[in-house]
Amino acid sequence: MSISCQIGSEIRIEGEQFYKSVGYSGGINDSDIVIISHQDTNxxxxxxxxxxEGVFVLRGLYVAEALRGTGIGTKLLQAASKSIGKRECWGVPFRNLLKFYSSAGFMECRESGAPEFLVERINKYISEGMDVVLVKRPFGNSDERGSV
Structure with a gap:
């Protein structure tokens, strides 16, 4: 298994095919930093x-269903953490993954003080029946524990 970082414009087709296979409808923008795990060529x-909107956001962390629980998600999160560096970063993960995200310095936070577009996003997800939380990794928090 290998982990690599690519710009969205370089990986869009392959990345969106993967997202479709796991049921995620989010797209990939040209300027996104995409952290991807390959096993052989898959x-x-x-x-x-x-x-x-001027805010750094971690989005769409998914692992192929057959490989969940094998450490791939942890390696992806560690690689993302290194790419985030000391910047402030937000996310909207599923509630059951809160402990997982906290391992990279993300903390659950209140909607007050959050960017309005993220408040709207989380409310939309909740209205669709998703059990999600708003998380933030504060400015200056750098997690250098993991290696890729």
């Missing part, structure tokens, strides 16, 4: 870092 996991 995409088996992926996440992306996006700049939205």
């Amino acid at each position: 995409v088996v996991g992926m996440t992306r870092l996006c700049e939205e």
